[in-house]
């Protein structure tokens with residue numbers, strides 16, 4: 001059995017609710033937890049990892065309350081926190097061996113398991129280099145490797161792609177996708193493309209509340225007919241930008257081409273275009289996209 005159940009979970013810091021009455025049931029597969037900074041993603045993940053006390057609500061692993069049965073969950077948990085610290089004096093392999101020993105892996109298994117996880121994250125060739133010489137992507141892959149040491153049933157990864165370049169980000173996404181078999185993966189991000197094509201389920205959080213519990217396909221289908229493309233002069237572009245959610249803005253010889261997320265047609269020359277998942281997310285959250 002592999003089931004995580006979250007029942008009316010809330011976290012309050014002082015007067016502020018970081019998370020409010022969230023209920024979710026997770027089964028094997030990847031769930032993308034998407035939301036802007038401050039949405040409550042880290043608080044939720046830390047509560048599941050038994051590192052933070054909920055203010056209200058219950059988290060159950062296979063039916064058992066983790067407040068009283070935390071050890072059962074920790075045994076099957078792999079966690080890559082956002083601020084994952086490395087030890088500068090270690091090589092990748094030494095670091096993993098050290099953590100494997102800390103996690104109580106028996107000596108007879110330890111070296112073999114470290115080799116296995118190094119191969120899973122494709123770092124065998126760099127395993128004997130010191131950690132400070134690693135790129136951002138390699139550091140994150142070592143982070144995943146340490147989270148995989150105990151072959152976790154529940155893998156929690158908090159904003160792993162922050163600071164990675166686009167190639168590293170794609171590589172990291174592919175790595176996570178390869179780990180979904182027979183595991184629950186909870187991946188948080190504020191960049192929707194990180195979970196596009198890899199998450200079978202999307203939960204959108206905003207200001208501590210769940211805006212949507214959906215699938216990428218469903219979210220896209222809902223957005224059909226609500227994304228428009230138009231090429232206009234600069235003054236019109238600025239005006240449209242002030243009044244609508246503009247997802248992209250590209251300057252071309254013929255003028256400025258905008259993509260606009262709007263339930264109604266924003267301009268007489270606008271034509272309907274196929275939505276991207278990012279635009280679907282913008283429509284769901286009602287947020288202004290970053291200008292390009």
Ligand SMILES: Nc1ncnc2c1ncn2[C@@H]1O[C@H](COP(=O)(O)OP(=O)(O)OP(=O)(O)O)[C@@H](O)[C@H]1O
Nearest residue numbers: 013017018035036037038039040041042043044159
């Ligand atoms: N220790 C704390 N004390 C007070 N407020 C906190 C604390 N930790 C988080 N918060 C607040 O709770 C809210 C949710 O924060 P949280 O870190 O869970 O969100 P997040 O979605 O993970 O955002 P980020 O990606 O920025 O970490 C934010 O408004 C944050 O300022």
